Amino acid sequence: MTALSVRQVRFRYLSLYGLRWLPSGLLVPVMILLMQERGLSLSQIGLVATAQGLVVLALELPTGGLADALGRKPVLVVAWTVCLVSLVLFVVADSFWMFFLVWALQGIYRALDSGPLESWYVDATLAADPEAEYERGLGWAGTVSGVAIGAGALLGGGLVALGPVGPLSALALPVLVAIGLQVAALVALTVLLVEHRPARGAAAVRASVAEAPRMVGQAVGLLRRNRVLLALVAVELFWGFGMITFESLLPVRLAEVVGDADRAAALLGPASSAAWLANAAGAALTPLLLRRLGAAPAAALMRVLQGVTVVGMGLLAGPVGVLIAYLACYTVHGASNPLHMGLLHRQVDGPYRTSVLSLNSMMAQPAGALGAVVLTALADATSITVAMLVGAVVLAVAAPLYLPAWLAGRRTAAAEPDPGEHRPGESAAGPGHPGPALDPAGPVDPVTVAVSAPARSE
Numbered sequence: 005m006t007a008l009s010v011r012q013v014r015f016r017y018l019s020l021y022g023l024r025w026l027p028s029g030l031l032v033p034v035m036i037l038l039m040q041e042r043g044l045s046l047s048q049i050g051l052v053a054t055a056q057g058l059v060v061l062a063l064e065l066p067t068g069g070l071a072d073a074l075g076r077k078p079v080l081v082v083a084w085t086v087c088l089v090s091l092v093l094f095v096v097a098d099s100f101w102m103f104f105l106v107w108a109l110q111g112i113y114r115a116l117d118s119g120p121l122e123s124w125y126v127d128a129t130l131a132a133d134p135e136a137e138y139e140r141g142l143g144w145a146g147t148v149s150g151v152a153i154g155a156g157a158l159l160g161g162g163l164v165a166l167g168p169v170g171p172l173s174a175l176a177l178p179v180l181v182a183i184g185l186q187v188a189a190l191v192a193l194t195v196l197l198v199e200h201r202p203a204r205g206a207a208a209v210r211a212s213v214a215e216a217p218r219m220v221g222q223a224v225g226l227l228r229r230n231r232v233l234l235a236l237v238a239v240e241l242f243w244g245f246g247m248i249t250f251e252s253l254l255p256v257r258l259a260e261v262v263g264d265a266d267r268a269a270a271l272l273g274p275a276s277s278a279a280w281l282a283n284a285a286g287a288a289l290t291p292l293l294l295r296r297l298g299a300a301p302a303a304a305l306m307r308v309l310q311g312v313t314v315v316g317m318g319l320l321a322g323p324v325g326v327l328i329a330y331l332a333c334y335t336v337h338g339a340s341n342p343l344h345m346g347l348l349h350r351q352v353d354g355p356y357r358t359s360v361l362s363l364n365s366m367m368a369q370p371a372g373a374l375g376a377v378v379l380t381a382l383a384d385a386t387s388i389t390v391a392m393l394v395g396a397v398v399l400a401v402a403a404p405l406y407l408p409a410w411l412a413g414r415r416t417a418a419a420e421p422d423p424g425e426h427r428p429g430e431s432a433a434g435p436g437h438p439g440p441a442l443d444p445a446g447p448v449d450p451v452t453v454a455v456s457a458p459a460r461s462e
Contacts, residue, residue: 008198010132014141016196017125021145022152023189024084024121027091027182029156029280033272034164036255037265038175042098046256050380052103053252057373059111060118061366067115076120077199083116084193088186095172095179119361124197126349126357138349143342146287150280150338156182157276165270175269233351235408237364239307239344244371246399248379249314249392250333254326257388261323275327279334286338290346299343300410304403306340311400318392347409 008016039049071079090109097103122142129138160178168174228234258275259268293302313336316329352360375395383391 008128008132010129010136013125013128013132014144017121017128017141018144018148020121020189020193020196022148023185023192024117025149025152026156027087027185027189029153029158029276030160030163030178030182030185032153032157032276032280033160033255033269034175034178036252037259037269038173038179039103040265041173041175042103044100044103045384046380047384048100049103049252050376052100052107053376054373055104055107056111056114057370057376059108060115061370063112063115067118067362071116071120071123075199076124077193077197079116080120080193080197081190083113083120084186084190086116087113088183088190091179091183091186095176095183114365115362118365119357121197122345123357123361124199140291142345142349143287143290146290146338146342147284150282150284150287150334152280154277154280154284156185157272157280158274161270161272161274161276164266174266230351232408232412233348233360235405236344236348236351237367239402239405240364240367241371242398242402242405243307244368245375245378246311246314246395246402247368248372248375249395249399250317250330250337252376253379253383253388253392253395254317254330256383257317257392258323258326260388261321261326271323271327275330279331282331282335283338286335286340287342289339290342293339293343298410298413299347300406300413303340303343303347304406304410306336306343307403307406308400310336310340311396311398314392314396314399318389318396347406 036049039052040046044052067079086109090106090113093102093109094106097106122145125141125145126138129136129141159181163177163181164174166174166177169177172180255268255272258272259265262268262271293299296302297305310333313329313333317326317333320326320329348360348364349357375398379391379395382394
């Protein structure tokens with residue numbers, strides 16, 4: 005057994021990342037429309053979606069601390085298993101409360117899944133090479149997820165176009181296939197993600213559960229002391245609220261323009277596939293944006309541009325105009341996430357990495373739940389267009405929150421004695437990256453990420 009190289013860690017991370025998002029892609033064209041088909045109004049759909057946000061709000065930090073204390077792999081195995089259960093229930097759900105349970109299980113899944121895989125990748129990469137720049141892998145992950153979701157959405161749209169099979173409606177077929185893909189992803193997780201943990205078994209679980217609150221407390225303490233990190237996490241409040249426009253309202257907007265829900269779902273399959281390929285292309289632009297603008301200015305620009313694209317989705321007439329704006333939105337979305345996450349990682353040390361990522365996600369999920377309630381209710385009371393315009397404004401007003409990261413990057417650049425020299429632990433990607441993370445107060449035990457597996461060629 006030999007330690008994994010940087011390339012091997014990246015290969016495994018990207019493989020698992022793609023498998024994690026492929027089942028989600030199948031659900032993109034049908035999730036909202038299937039709930040409507042089974043009798044839920046837009047307002048009811050918004051309410052059931054709050055179950056996910058509330059559960060995430062309750063569990064996000066404890067599960068992040070648990071992953072840091074116990075290990076990333078066991079938490080991910082539980083997360084992906086819960087996702088499988090929720091998908092099985094989604095196939096048969098036919099009432100408000102059954103869908104509420106589906107979304108509650110998705111909340112458990114999201115809370116457990118938020119951060120451990122990415123934290124494993126960053127820490128395992130730094131364990132293999134302390135000077136490695138992991139931002140490139142994060143950007144490629146955006147590309148991989150875009151391709152995976154795009155392929156899943158294309159497959160989902162094709163399944164809808166085939167029509168009903170037996171007792172299953174056309175809109176339910178993609179969910180059934182997603183269940184099979186989720187099983188395959190779970191098997192791959194157990195094989196590819198290898199992690200050395202100092203202790204195992206029931207005693208280790210009890211000790212980790214007891215340790216989790218301290219890990220969370222240290223992460224929250226870092227958030228209180230680090231103004232840059234606080235502003236970055238606050239971005240998620242606006243991002244989570246505004247994303248409802250293109251994740252949940254767009255299918256309804258397209259159905260409104262086209263005049264038929266089944267036809268809209270069939271169109272949304274290839275459109276979603278193209279959108280996620282655009283997302284992948286946007287993620288691939290990350291190195292260029294870093295060189296030309298720097299992480300923080302580029303991230304702020306993306307927030308404004310995404311708001312503009314949502315305005316286009318809400319105002320443009322006809323399916324062609326709506327779908328063009330949709331593709332532009334996902335291109336910007338793909339470029340935004342690696343920039344934001346790279347800035348976030350530069351502000352945190354390894355032992356608290358998953359906990360801080362959980363703090364970041366914790367802001368997005370309840371904000372998304374609030375957005376689901378507010379924007380769907382607004383759509384019912386006024387129109388889909390009005391709701392999308394409100395969401396667009398919320399997305400754009402988050403841009404100034406990247407200012408502290410930009411100022412920190414300028415201070416770091418000014419203090420650097422040799423601008424051409426890259427110091428370990430700092431980004432050489434260009435202006436806008438903050439410097440090394442602030443050390444949390446108090447003694448901490450470093451998390452050992454000694455990853456071992458048979459050597460393999462790639």
